[in-house]
Amino acid sequence: MTQRRTTGAASLARQILLLQVLVLAVVISAALLLAVSDARRTSQQEATARAVAVAVTVADSPTVEEGLAAPDPPTVLQPFAERVRTDTGTDFVVIMSPDGIRWTHPDRANIGKRFLGSISEAQQGRVGTELYTGTLGPSVRAVAPVVRGGRVVALVGAGITMETVNASLRANLPGLVL
Numbered sequence: 104m105t106q107r108r109t110t111g112a113a114s115l116a117r118q119i120l121l122l123q124v125l126v127l128a129v130v131i132s133a134a135l136l137l138a139v140s141d142a143r144r145t146s147q148q149e150a151t152a153r154a155v156a157v158a159v160t161v162a163d164s165p166t167v168e169e170g171l172a173a174p175d176p177p178t179v180l181q182p183f184a185e186r187v188r189t190d191t192g193t194d195f196v197v198i199m200s201p202d203g204i205r206w207t208h209p210d211r212a213n214i215g216k217r218f219l220g221s222i223s224e225a226q227q228g229r230v231g232t233e234l235y236t237g238t239l240g241p242s243v244r245a246v247a248p249v250v251r252g253g254r255v256v257a258l259v260g261a262g263i264t265m266e267t268v269n270a271s272l273r274a275n276l277p278g279l280v281l
Contacts, residue, residue, distance in 0.1 A: 139276070146272045150263040151232050151243045157191050157261035158247035159230060167198060167249055171257055176206045177214055185209065194239055194267055197260040198249075201226060206257075213238055218260060222246050225258045234265075241265040 161167060161184070170179035176198075184196040184207035198207045203218040219238060224231030225246040232245045244262030248255045 139272075142276075143269075143272055146268050147234075147243055147265075150268045151245065153191070154193060154243055154245040154261045154263055155230055155232060155247070157187065157193050157196060158245040158259045161187055161196060161198065161261065162247040162249045162257075162259045167257065167259070168251065170198070170206070171249070171251075181207045181211070181214070183207075188261075191261075192263075193261050194242060194264045195244075195260070195262050199258050199260065201255050201258060203258065208238075210238065218246075218258075220244060220246070220260070222258055222260075226255055228255055237262075239264055243268065 164183075166183045167180065170176045170183065173179045180198045184198055188194070188196040188209060195209050196207065197205055197218060199205045199218050199222075203222045205214050205216055205218055208214050208216075220235040221231055221233055225248045228248050228250060230245055230247045232243070234241065234243050236242075237244075239262075242262040242264045244260055246258055246260045249257035249259060
């Protein structure tokens with residue numbers, strides 16, 4: 104009789120332990136999923152804020168004003184936009200006419216073509232942001248107006264691809280998991 108009780112007690116203790124381990128695994132998994140989801144949202148928000156900062160800064164640049172006054176704006180604006188793009192770690196800086204015709208683009212074949220995405224807020228003098236799939240793939244982007252003399256004379260789009268945002272998230276994942 105005594106052996107039966109010990110075996111029964113050991114079996115019950117084992118079942119309780121397994122239940123505790125299972126509950127702990129579920130709780131840790133749920134917490135990890137929430138943390139990854141929050142990190143993804145934060146990464147996207149940070150990328151959007153960086154795109155806004157770049158677009159607004161470029162829109163206020165004297166080099167843009169100089170380029171707009173040039174007979175061929177892309178000759179002045181393209182090297183400037185590419186330098187800003189590489190210096191800021193963004194995936195594109197596109198300077199365009201008020202109706203959205205590109206004067207700059209990381210892929211020179213897209214210069215002279217229409218910007219893909221919403222420009223209506225910038226055309227009205229406000230910065231607009233969106234998640235949009237353009238020529239470089241899905242990206243978080245901002246479009247800022249270039250305002251001179253109270254009117255919009257050009258637009259600046261800056262963006263970071265979701266591939267770049269996700270790569271940054273993946274790089275931070277080990278620390279998050281720990």
